[in-house]
Amino acid sequence: MPKKIVTFWTFFCVLFVAAQKPYKQNLMLMGSSFDITVVAKDSVEGEGYIQLAASEIERIERLISSWDKNSQTSLINKNAGILPVKVDKELFQLIERSLKISKLTDGAFDISYASMDKIWKFDGSMTEMPSVNKIKESVSKVGYKNIILNTKESSVFLTQKGMKIGFGAIGKGYAADKAKELLIKEGARSGIVNASGDMNTWGDQPNGExxxxxxxxxxxxxxxxxxxxxxxxxxxxxxxxxxxxxxxxxxxxxxxxxxxxxxxxxxxxxxxxxxxxxxxxxxxxxxxxxxxxxxxxxxxxxxxxxxxxxxxxxxxxxxxxxxxxxx
Structure with missing residues (x-):
């Protein structure tokens, strides 16, 4: 390639990158504050990417929310100790990965934590520690080993009545991952999804750093x-x-x-x-x-x-x- 063309192409690329700017919005999603930043050529493109990310996060919330009585997660909890529930492959795989992390951490991470009785209060109202028996009873229904997965049926079964699963310690991180994945697929060259401290990045800042x-x-x-x-x-x-x-x-x-x-x-x-x-x-x-x-x-x-x-x-x-x- 002739030198002049190389020089022009380099100049064009630098000019193109320099034209990119970061666009950021703060949104309340999944009951938390999400800061979504994308690098784009103009505000229309930037805001379009941000809305795509927000829609994806809302989709994830509908899938994993234990507060939404119509969600598959709520259906799993409702049928605890009764029968297995067939779920979408995406939710099944999220639960499957969660159980692997539970094994990796010897149960320090456990999505069945949602079964715990809420005996601890962190709003200033507690004046004394709960009793030993009350604390022991509070986790009687917690245990990731009682979450039974059937890969062939794509079903989830909680073996004890009163068991519940929840994604409070993994859900926002998963939503950030999925939003990033979608934005990359749609052509966003760079950005950050910050889900109240759960931050995922791709690409570089407009200055190349x-x-x-x-x-x-x-x-x-x-x-x-x-x-x-x-x-x-x-x-x-x-x-x-x-x-x-x-x-x-x-x-x-x-x-x-x-x-x-x-x-x-x-x-x-x-x-x-x-x-x-x-x-x-x-x-x-x-x-x-x-x-x-x-x-x-x-x-x-x-x-x-x-x-x-x-x-x-x-x-x-x-x-x-x-x-x-x-x-």
Whole structure:
């Protein structure tokens, strides 16, 4: 190719990229705040992409919501201990992946957590801890091993009456993944879907630099420990610095261990980097429940997964393969 044509083509590409701008909207979806950012040539294209993402997230909510009495998830819960329920392949596979994460985390992650009695209150109304017997009873119907899948029939059966499943610890991450997947398919070259801390990115910023995420100091949210680049991957941060109770000087998180009924303690913030938000979402919750040492050990055994933990003393710990240059 002649040099002049190469030069013109380079100039055209640079001009094209420079013409792209980020367009962002904040939307209330799935009962949470979603920030959707796309890089597009103009506001019409940008807003069109954002509406596509919003419609996809609303579709996911209709599929997995346990509040919607007409959803397949509600039908599974309604028939607990009675009979298996045939579901769409998409929901079946989400439940199947959830059970694999439960096995991976020794039950620290468990979608049957929805069966727990709500005996812990994090609105300031609790004055004493629940009794040992009450806590034990609260998780009597929880147990991922009692979720029976039939691949041939694409059916889900909860073996105990009163059992329920819910996707509060994985649903927003899954929705972010599906919105990203759709936008890429529709031609959006770059963007971020941020589902209340469940963030998934693709492409680069208009200036060619990667998207970046701040590791915030949960004890002082105006400050950040570090700013890290994320390229075509997901990052999820879970924290208990706003929802917790204290008894006898010990801080208890709103994130409850589904195996014991006791709230997690010792950690105030977990950030997980993973290829998909769904996995990062589930693992962030799991690390809270498992604790710092066990959580980091488990993360270090997983390929392409990294983790940053801030404990209740404000100390920062990381998995083996992530290096942070503090700000």
């Amino acid at each position: 990667p998207w970046k995420v701040a590791i915030t100091n949960p004890l002082d949210k105006k400050k950040a420990f570090a700013l890290l680049p994320i390229a075509n991957s997901a990052v999820v941060t879970s924290g208990n610095y706003e929802k917790f109770v204290k008894f006898n000087g010990k801080r208890y998180s709103h994130i409850i261990d589904p195996r014991t009924g006791y709230p997690s303690s010792g950690i105030i913030s977990v950030t997980v980097f993973a290829p998909k938000s769904e996995l990062a979402d589930a693992l962030a919750t799991s690390v809270f429940v498992m604790g710092k040492e066990v959580g980091l050990n488990r993360i270090n055994q997983l390929p392409n997964i990294e983790c940053v933990i801030v404990d209740e003393n404000g100390d920062l710990s990381t998995s083996d393969n992530i290096k942070i240059d503090k700000l």
